[in-house]
Each structure stands twice: as C-alpha cells, then as structure tokens.
Ligand code: UD1
C-alpha cells in the first residue's frame with residue numbers, strides 16, 4: 001500500500017507519530033508537511049522528540065487567511081498527488097491542512113482516509129467544524145475515536161467505511177508516558193520552580209478566545225482571581241500575537257512560557273493540579289492523565305469527558321471560569337471509563353486500510 005499522509009499543525013504531528021510507525025512496518029508512506037505551523041517549537045521539536053520520519057516535502061504554506069491557506073495548499077498538493085498516485089490520502093483532525101488534503105483527494109479521485117472522524121462541536125462559527133464536516137463527507141475510510149463520533153456520522157447518513165478504533169493521541173501518550181515521567185520535577189518544571197500538584201496549566205489558542213479582546217480579558221481576569229496559585233501558560237503564537245496587539249498582560253501569578261515539546265507538555269499536564277484550555281487534544285489528555293479540566297469554550301467535541309464529570313465548559317466568562325475552577329478542585333468522580341481505547345488505534349487503522357484494499 002502506498003499512502004500520502006498530510007500534516008501541518010502541532011496536533012497532527014503528535015497524531016502522525018504512532019500512525020507512521022505502524023504503517024511503515026509493512027507499507028510505504030510519503031509524508032507531506034504543509035508548513036501551516038513552522039516555528040521550531042511548533043513543528044521541528046515534535047519530529048525530533050517523537051522520531052517522526054522527516055517530511056518528504058514541506059510546502060511552506062504558513063500564516064495566511066483560511067481561504068488562501070486552503071487554496072494554496074491544494075495547488076501545491078496537486079502535482080504531488082499526481083506523481084505519487086497513492087492508494088490512500090490520510091488526513092488528521094480538522095485543520096486547514098486536513099481540508100486541503102481531503103479536497104485535493106476528492107478532486108483527483110484518490111480515496112481519502114480521515115483519522116479522528118465524526119467529531120462535532122455543532123458550532124458553525126468555528127472554521128474547524130466546517131473542515132471536519134466537509135472532510136468526513138469526502139472520506140472513504142473514517143476512523144472514529146469513539147462510538148459517539150460514529151453515531152454523529154450515522155446521523156449524517158455516513159455509515160460505510162466507518163471504524164471505531166480509539167484515539168491515536170492516546171497511542172502517542174502511552175508510547176511516550178514513561179519518557180515524560182522522567183522529566184517531572186526537572187527540566188521545564190525545575191527551571192520555572194513548578195512543583196507537582198501546585199500549579200494550573202493553561203493553553204489558549206482558539207480564534208474566538210484570542211482574537212476577541214473582551215473574551216481574552218475575561219480569561220486573564222479569571223486567572224488573576226487565583227493570586228496564590230502559580231499558573232503556567234504555554235503561549236501559542238496566535239495568543240502571543242493577540243496579547244501584544246491588545247496590549248494585555250496577565251497578573252503576576254501567571255507565568256507565560258514559549259510552547260513546549262510533547263515530552264515537557266506531558267510532564268506539565270500530568271503533574272498539574274488542573275488544566276484550563278480551549279485545546280481539543282489537551283482535554284482528552286487531561287482525562288487520560290486523571291487531571292480535572294476546565295474548558296474555556298461553550299461546547300466541546302469531547303463531550304464524554306464532560307458527562308463523566310472530569311471536564312466542565314465555561315466559555316471565556318470570568319465568573320463562569322472561577323466557579324468552574326472551584327468545582328474542578330473538588331474531588332473528581334470515582335468512575336473514569338476508558339473512552340479512547342487502549343493505545344492500539346494506529347495498528348487498527350492500518351489493518352482496516354489493508355482490509356479495504358487499494
Ligand atoms: C490551527 C488550527 C486549529 C488547531 C491549531 C492547533 C485551522 C483553521 N486552525 O490554529 O484547528 O487547533 O492549529 O494548534 O487550521 N503562527 C506562528 N507560528 C507558527 C504557527 C502559527 O507565528 O508556527 C501564527 C501566525 O501568525 C498565524 C497564527 O499563528 O497566522 C495562527 O496560525 P494558524 O495555523 O492559522 O491557526 P492556529 O490558531 O494555529
């Protein structure tokens with residue numbers, strides 16, 4: 001089997017690591033990096049730490065509008081797909097790189113496999129919601145992390161080529177957890193004086209939070225309401241840009257650091273007292289690591305973490321975040337079902353692609 005895999009944004013590198021490893025045991029992969037994320041701490045560090053094969057090509061399509069990004073990626077992908085003539089195009093998640101890969105496959109008549117299919121926020125204001133709906137409707141193989149995701153697809157009449165395989169991010173987490181544990185209390189934690197269970201970990205990068213001054217201020221005001229708690233924010237470039245643009249600076253208890261690599265991030269997330277985030281991936285990781293989560297959004301694609309009582313949705317409103325944090329500090333529920341599989345999603349995906357034939 002010959003596969004062209006397309007990645008471009010930070011979470012896709014993490015998802016690609018276990019899948020590439022499983023696929024390359026018996027098959028051939030041509031790895032395309034669109035260039036959507038390009039800072040070394042948003043890209044190279046993941047390839048190095050997770051031993052992801054070097055991309056065969058980097059399209060170099062970075063910061064642009066959604067329209068420019070998707071269309072430029074498609075134009076650049078066209079000759080690559082024609083030359084490679086793959087059995088499958090594999091795309092991950094819901095970014096502009098995902099949509100560009102899926103649309104190019106559809107227009108060139110190459111079957112598309114979507115890893116992390118069936119997720120829905122039902123919020124059409126998010127570009128990611130359009131990206132994932134469109135990608136699912138184009139794909140011939142749809143790899144769902146949960147039955148909830150497969151049910152979402154069934155409601156849209158997508159029932160063929162659907163496989164519930166678990167979550168490739170859990171594969172990545174389980175494959176790297178022991179390496180990350182060696183860093184707890186050392187490295188990034190020691191450098192910043194962070195002690196296990198004594199700090200909150202925060203990430204903010206959704207356009208609805210970063211690009212709206214009132215919303216971003218609401219979040220920062222909430223962090224200021226916990227003056228005795230050290231709060232560490234790994235600052236996504238979009239957040240950095242908008243903090244500068246709005247002239248906002250957080251309260252003294254908040255420590256802003258550059259984005260960190262996956263191993264340092266796992267060390268931080270597994271030893272945080274709680275996590276506040278608008279990230280998709282981090283909500284799942286918090287759950288997998290038994291860390292209570294406050295999600296700075298009005299809705300989530302990972303709804304089972306909320307119904308299980310380990311996650312709560314606050315949006316960017318200061319008062320709601322403060323009460324969400326207080327609630328999250330109470331003892332968590334005793335029950336914590338394993339929603340995301342046992343770490344073999346990538347292997348199951350390769351087997352399913354083999355069974356579908358080329
Ligand atoms: C993108 C995805 C989002 C995903 C996130 C993961 C889309 C529409 N959004 O959002 O779904 O959750 O990645 O992190 O695809 N920038 C840099 N350096 C970089 C990367 C970005 O400076 O290495 C800056 C640029 O100014 C850029 C801005 O960040 O314009 C936003 O980057 P972009 O990739 O467009 O969107 P994200 O917010 O990263």
Ligand code: UDP
Pocket residue numbers: 010011014203205234235258259260261262263265266278279280281282285
């Ligand atoms: N992550 C990381 N370093 C950071 C922040 C996040 O390695 O400084 C990891 C995080 O642990 C998770 C993934 O990046 O595995 C999530 O990516 P992101 O939040 O950028 O995107 P989303 O999942 O929201 O699409």
